[in-house]
Each structure stands twice: as structure tokens, then as C-alpha cells.
Amino acid sequence: MKMKSGICAVSALAMAIFAGAYQAAAQEPVVIGVSFDKMESFREGEFNAIKAAAAAKGAKIIFQNAQEDAQRQASQIESMIAQGAKAIIAIPWDIEAAVNDANNARSAGVAYVTLDQAPADLKAVDFHVGGDPCADGTAAGEFFAKAAGDKPYKLLELQGGLSNDNGIRRSKCLDEVLAKHSNIVIVAQVPTDWKPEKALVGTENALQAHPDLNAIYSPWNIGLQGVFSVLEKAGKLKKVGERGHIDIVSIDGAPTGCQAVRDGLIDMDLATPVGDMAAAAVDAALAVATGGKPAAPTAFLPGTPYTPADVATQAPKVWGCAAG
Amino acid sequence: MEKVIVSKRPGDGVARFFELGLRLVAALPLLPIVFVVAVAMWVLVPGFATLINLENMARVLAPLLVAAIGATFVMLTGGIDLSVGATFGLASVVGATVMRDSGSVGLGLVAGIAVGAVVGAANGFAVARLRLSPFVYTLAILLTVRATAFLLSRGYSVGRLPSEATAFGRYQIFGVPSLLWIALVILAIGLVALHKTPFGRSVYLVGSNERAATFNAINVNLTKWLVYFIGGTLAGVASMLAVLRLGSGAPVLGDTILLQIIAAVVVGGTSVFGGEGGLWRTFTGVVLVVMLEKGLDLMGLAFYDQAIVIGAVILFGSAFGVYLRRRRNFGLR
Structure with missing residues (x-):
């Protein structure tokens, strides 16, 4: 009898421990x-x-x-x-x-x-x-096509890292749109590996070779730092709508991108x-x-497009505007 | 028959053990640091001493050890090969491409190793025969080889390898990752070559005193060519181990390995001026670098915090090695 009650007590204790452990694991x-x-x-x-x-x-x-x-x-x-x-x-x-x-x-x-x-x-x-890199690349291409109209239009394409999907498809889908517009010439495609210093050098070289450059595509916001630095040095950093402004489209919606849109330095950013x-x-x-x-x-x-004209209303949807 | 009684003074065994320890530390100055770091990680870092983490460390260690063995041969002659990381990247691109396109892992391995051998042979020829400065020449080769890797791959990484490739990378023999076995076999061959052959003696002599080596009828040019050839070939082998582990090759794959190699070889106690050091020292250096990286990873330290800690340990380890060398052998004969 004593032994039976002992076994029962041990079983109950074991069950309690198991139940406790299970509850702890569940929590x-x-x-x-x-x-x-x-x-x-x-x-x-x-x-x-x-x-x-x-x-x-x-x-x-x-x-x-x-x-x-x-x-x-x-x-x-x-x-x-x-x-x-x-x-x-x-x-x-x-x-x-x-x-x-x-x-x-x-x-x-x-x-x-x-x-x-x-x-x-x-x-x-x-x-x-x-994000949808292809949709973003396409949206950027369509923006440039609209901005170019029928005029000759020289564009510098900075590319991201070509060992990853975003870098590859943000470039490929932009190029597919631009290929349909014979007046748009991509003067240089610069692989940057997502490094701003390569964006800087690429922009500098393109601007030297083509002082009449019309547009720059920076497929990520950090690349804008290099672009702005070169344009400022060359006296070509103008606000959207100002004479001599170079059209710029970027992607990310980071604080840098949001600030650039607010400052009117870029025409459109696509916020991931x-x-x-x-x-x-x-x-x-x-x-x-x-x-x-x-x-x-x-x-x-797909990214949310926002421009200097609608940044105030779009800001809540742009993570970088909130973070900034 | 007379019984010979060997009298032992109390404490003789302890003294002999202590002397043995001192000799070991004199030969491998980094050993105490490795021991202290291992114990500290064991105690302080949860998950460090688990089987899965040890296996993980073994797989990380293998390519680094193989590449560092090659670099040790070069540095023992007083040379340096800065192109090793770029060679690592190019070999990975070529090897992975051949594996993917031919469907043969073996052919890919041969191609990747051959790339390393060709770069190593060219480096050796330039340094030994054309008498170009190893630092300047291998820096130029670093840029050229890296650019070639980017040209061949157009910057993309190369994957979709036959499934046997990654299966081998995960395979274990007696519970030890296959990649580590390969690295240990190469270490054993390297030790024999360095300590049991005339070639090994020439490596040390060329590094200590090139003129004296010439007077001793050592073919200095051949020795130099061989060490660069070995360095390049082992960079190719190391790259293939990384490809088997990752299942892909990429031109940027070797970007960070050069500094790890130099850190491991130098902190291990091989002199950058040549003539002093060896593969066991490099082994301790590699173990320390990998232990620190993995341990600090597990502690959740960011890469910049890790860089500070690793830098400090390397500095302290090197200084400790120099201190020990100055008190060479602690009066031991």
C-alpha cells in the first residue's frame, strides 16, 4: 500500500514537473x-x-x-x-x-x-x-521616358551590386523601358557594388565626358551622396524646375532620399x-x-513613388521620412 | 644481479614538466594566449563549446589554414604575397564555373587549383627570376587578378553547382568535417616538407641570409619560385574548400581573407623578415583568429567591436611573442 502511494506521488510529481516544463517551453x-x-x-x-x-x-x-x-x-x-x-x-x-x-x-x-x-x-x-526591383526599375525608366519626351536625352545609369537580385533587376528593368526610346542614350553604366565612392567616380567621369548630361539614375539612396558631391563641384546641383537641373531618380526611401526630395534635389524617389x-x-x-x-x-x-510636389502627403508612407 | 636503484628527488617530475612546458611555449609563443582565449570563451560564451559550434569552427578554419600554410612558406623566405585573396576569388570563379558547366566537381577542383598554381608560378618567376619587389609586384597582380575575376563573372557570383559539391562540404569523417581533414593532411605534408627535406632547410636559410644560402650551394631562385608556387597553389586549394562549403564562387570571395592570413601567420610567430617561424605557429595563429571571430560572433558583438578585440589580441599576442623570443629558451639548452 505504502509502495503504491509512493509510486503515485512520484508520478504526480513527474507529471507536475513535465507540465511545468511544457508550460515554460510554450511561453x-x-x-x-x-x-x-x-x-x-x-x-x-x-x-x-x-x-x-x-x-x-x-x-x-x-x-x-x-x-x-x-x-x-x-x-x-x-x-x-x-x-x-x-x-x-x-x-x-x-x-x-x-x-x-x-x-x-x-x-x-x-x-x-x-x-x-x-x-x-x-x-x-x-x-x-x-521590394519589387523590377517594378521600381520600370517606374524609374518610365519617369525618364516622360521627362525626355522626344528630345535627345543623355542618361548616366549607376548600377548597384551585380551579385544580388536588387542590383541586377533594378538595372535590367530600367534598361528594358529605355530601350524602347531611341532618343534616350545611356552614356555609361557604372557598377558600384553599392559603394558611394564608386558612384562619385562614375558620375565624375560621365560628367567630364558628357557635360550636357540630362539625367542620373541612382538605384539606391546612398549613391546620391557621391552624385551630389560631383554636381555641386561642377556647379550643376540645381533644384527641380531650376534651369540646368539634371533629372535624378533614386530608390529606397531612406532618410537621405527623403531629405533630397524635400530639398527638391531629386525628381523622384521610390520608397521601399x-x-x-x-x-x-x-x-x-x-x-x-x-x-x-x-x-x-x-x-x-513595389516601392511608393514620391516627389517634391507630394512629399508632404506621402511622407507617412515613407519610412525614411518618419526616421528623419 | 645487482639492482639498479634510480633515486628521484621529490619535485623532479614537476620540474621536467615545467621545463617541457617552457620549451613548448618557446617553440609556440602563441600557445598560452590560445589556451587562455579558449578557456575564456568556454566559460563566458554560451554555445561556444557545443559540438555544432566546434564543427562550424572547423569548417571556417579549413580554408584559412590552407591559405595561411602557403603564406607561411612565402614569409619564411622573407617574401610576401598580397595577391592571395584575389587569387582565392579568381580560383573560386573559375572552379565554380567549370563545376557548374561541366557538371563535374573533380574537373572544377582541378581548374580552381590550376588557377592558383598559374598565379603562384607567375609570382615566383617575377620575384625570383626578374627580381621584382614582392610587395609591389604582388600588389599589381592583386589588382589584375581581381579584375580578371570580375571580367569572367561580370561581377556575379557563380552557383547552381552539382549537389555533390556541397554534400562533400558538409560531409564528416569520424565526426570531423571533411574540409578540416583536407587542411590537416596539407598541414602534415607542409610540416614534412619544411622540417624533413632539403627544400625546407633552404627555405629557412634563404629567409635568414640569402647570401649565406648562395654560398651553401642553395638554389635561391628555385627556392623562391617554389614558395610562391606553393603559396598560389594552396590559395587555389583553399578557395576550392570555400566553394565546397558555400556552394558558390564569387570574385569578392577572397576580399577579406588576405588580412586574416597575414594576421594568423604573424601573430602565430612567423617573422615577416623571414628565417623564423613555422607551420605549427601558423596553426596556433589560425586557431586564435577563428576562435576569436566565432566567440565574439556568439557574444553578439558587431563586426567593428570584433575588429577592435581581434586587433588588440593580435597586438598583445605579437608583443608577447617578441618578449618570449627576446628571452629565447629561458636559458634552456
Whole structure:
């Protein structure tokens, strides 16, 4: 009898411990590893948006910056998995290496979501959300086509990093639109690897060779720093509508871009919907980590165009205007 | 039969152990630092001593160790090869392209390693035969080779490799990643070449005193050519290990490795002036660099904080090595 009651007591204790442990596990926040390719103002905006989205969902994040190194990014993702991350949200530095990173994570039972930069093979990841680089490139091309009208029009095209999707498609889709307009000549295509100093040198060279340059396409806001520096030096940094103004279109909606639009220095910026992207990435990561599925395997969100004429009304939709 | 009684004074064993330790530290001045950092990471960083992190570190260590072995040969002769990172990038592009287009991992590996060998052979010829300054010449080659990698790949990374490539990168033998096994085999071959062959003796002698080496009938030019050839070839091998791990090659893949290599070799205790150092020292240097990077990653430090810590440890480690060398052998004979 005594033995029976002893067994019962031990069983009850074990059940209580198990129930407690289960409850604790259930309450424990899901850990999401966030792996960025680099840090600059746009990435800071994205990181803040992810932090806010994760906090809203009660998830914990571990952050690592690969600083433009595919080997470091692979290693950091492995470290985050070792630290107990149940999902990874990555902005890949190398879109091909990202496929392998995704395979490794998923084979370890960890959800893998890409943000902003699509991997070479979208099927390799659980979910991808990004801007729509093609829609943005097309919108920029259409703006230039409208600005050119039937006149001869010389355009400098700065390109981003050609090892990632945004860099490739922001350029390709712009070129496809411009190819339909024989009066528009792209005087130079400058691969910048997303580096402002290369944008500066490219603009300087193009302006020397073509002092009658009509337009500049900067597919990311940070490139504007180099562009402005060269134009100012050459006495060509004029506001929109002023005589001698060079048409400029950029993409991102970062604080730099918003300020440039407010100052009337660029004609149009396309603001990437950073908040929506981050929220979608966190939702998908949590869904997969807890055994569910995202509603769709990909989401491409086109940028919001805003100009000096409507910046005041559009500002609430532009993350960089709010941050600035 | 008379019994021989060996009298032992109390403390003899301890003294011998202590002397052995001193000899080991004299040979590998970075060892105490590696030990301290390992213990500190073990205790302070959650997740550092886990199996998954150790495997991860092994995979990170492999390409760096192989490239650093090549660089050690070059530096032991008093030379330097600044093109190693660019060669790493070009070899990765060529190797990955051949793998992808031919569907053969083996062919891709041969192509990537051959790229390294060709660059190394050209470097050796320029330094040994044409007597160009290694610093200036390999800087020029760095730019040329990097540009070639960009031209060939048009700046894009090269992926979609046969699945066997990445499968091999993840494969383990006796629980140790296959990539580390390759690196350890290369380390063993390097040690034999450096310490058990006439070539190894010529490397040290050329680095210590080139004129004396010539008087000793050592073919200085051939020795110099060989070390650059080895350096380039091993940069190609290291690059292939990275490709197998990542499943892609890219012209920018070697951008950060040059500084890691120099840091590992120099902090390990190989002299930049040549003639002193060795592969075990480089091994300790590589282990320290990788441990710090991974440990600080796990601690969540940003890359700039990591750079400060790694810089400080390298500075302290190098200074400690110099201090030990000045008190060479602690009076040991």
C-alpha cells in the first residue's frame, strides 16, 4: 500500500514537473536569427523594423552582420542555429551562397526566410519578401521616358551590386523601358557594388565626358551622396524646375532620399515598404518555426513613388521620412 | 644481479614538466594566449563549446589554414604575397564555373587549383627570376587578378553547382568535417616538407641570409619560385574548400581573407623578415583568429567591436611573442 502511494506521488510529481516544463517551453519566446549582409542607413531602417515586428509578436532576435563576406555570413548563420534560433531571417550577401545556407538551415529544422535580396533559387527558402526591383526599375525608366519626351536625352545609369537580385533587376528593368526610346542614350553604366565612392567616380567621369548630361539614375539612396558631391563641384546641383537641373531618380526611401526630395534635389524617389517587408518576414519565420506555413512562398512589394510636389502627403508612407 | 636503484628527488617530475612546458611555449609563443582565449570563451560564451559550434569552427578554419600554410612558406623566405585573396576569388570563379558547366566537381577542383598554381608560378618567376619587389609586384597582380575575376563573372557570383559539391562540404569523417581533414593532411605534408627535406632547410636559410644560402650551394631562385608556387597553389586549394562549403564562387570571395592570413601567420610567430617561424605557429595563429571571430560572433558583438578585440589580441599576442623570443629558451639548452 505504502509502495503504491509512493509510486503515485512520484508520478504526480513527474507529471507536475513535465507540465511545468511544457508550460515554460510554450511561453519561451521563439528565437529568430537575423543575418544581414552589411550595415548602412537603409539596413538600419530594416533592422529597426524587424526589431519592432519581432517585439510585437513576442519573439526574441539574435543579430549578426556579415559585413559583405559570404563565408562569414554562412558561419554566422551556423552560429545562430547553434544558439538555438528556430528561424533565420537573412539578407544574403551572395545570392548563390544563400541557397546553400538555406539548405543547411532547413535540413537542421530551422526556418529560412530571406528579406530584401532574393536568393538565386526562391524554392530553396521557406519565404522571401522584398521590394519589387523590377517594378521600381520600370517606374524609374518610365519617369525618364516622360521627362525626355522626344528630345535627345543623355542618361548616366549607376548600377548597384551585380551579385544580388536588387542590383541586377533594378538595372535590367530600367534598361528594358529605355530601350524602347531611341532618343534616350545611356552614356555609361557604372557598377558600384553599392559603394558611394564608386558612384562619385562614375558620375565624375560621365560628367567630364558628357557635360550636357540630362539625367542620373541612382538605384539606391546612398549613391546620391557621391552624385551630389560631383554636381555641386561642377556647379550643376540645381533644384527641380531650376534651369540646368539634371533629372535624378533614386530608390529606397531612406532618410537621405527623403531629405533630397524635400530639398527638391531629386525628381523622384521610390520608397521601399520596409515596415511591411519586416512584418511579413517575421510572420513567415514564426509561422514556419511553429510548424505552419506562410500564406504565399514569396511577396514582392513595389516601392511608393514620391516627389517634391507630394512629399508632404506621402511622407507617412515613407519610412525614411518618419526616421528623419 | 645487482639492482639498479634510480633515486628521484621529490619535485623532479614537476620540474621536467615545467621545463617541457617552457620549451613548448618557446617553440609556440602563441600557445598560452590560445589556451587562455579558449578557456575564456568556454566559460563566458554560451554555445561556444557545443559540438555544432566546434564543427562550424572547423569548417571556417579549413580554408584559412590552407591559405595561411602557403603564406607561411612565402614569409619564411622573407617574401610576401598580397595577391592571395584575389587569387582565392579568381580560383573560386573559375572552379565554380567549370563545376557548374561541366557538371563535374573533380574537373572544377582541378581548374580552381590550376588557377592558383598559374598565379603562384607567375609570382615566383617575377620575384625570383626578374627580381621584382614582392610587395609591389604582388600588389599589381592583386589588382589584375581581381579584375580578371570580375571580367569572367561580370561581377556575379557563380552557383547552381552539382549537389555533390556541397554534400562533400558538409560531409564528416569520424565526426570531423571533411574540409578540416583536407587542411590537416596539407598541414602534415607542409610540416614534412619544411622540417624533413632539403627544400625546407633552404627555405629557412634563404629567409635568414640569402647570401649565406648562395654560398651553401642553395638554389635561391628555385627556392623562391617554389614558395610562391606553393603559396598560389594552396590559395587555389583553399578557395576550392570555400566553394565546397558555400556552394558558390564569387570574385569578392577572397576580399577579406588576405588580412586574416597575414594576421594568423604573424601573430602565430612567423617573422615577416623571414628565417623564423613555422607551420605549427601558423596553426596556433589560425586557431586564435577563428576562435576569436566565432566567440565574439556568439557574444553578439558587431563586426567593428570584433575588429577592435581581434586587433588588440593580435597586438598583445605579437608583443608577447617578441618578449618570449627576446628571452629565447629561458636559458634552456
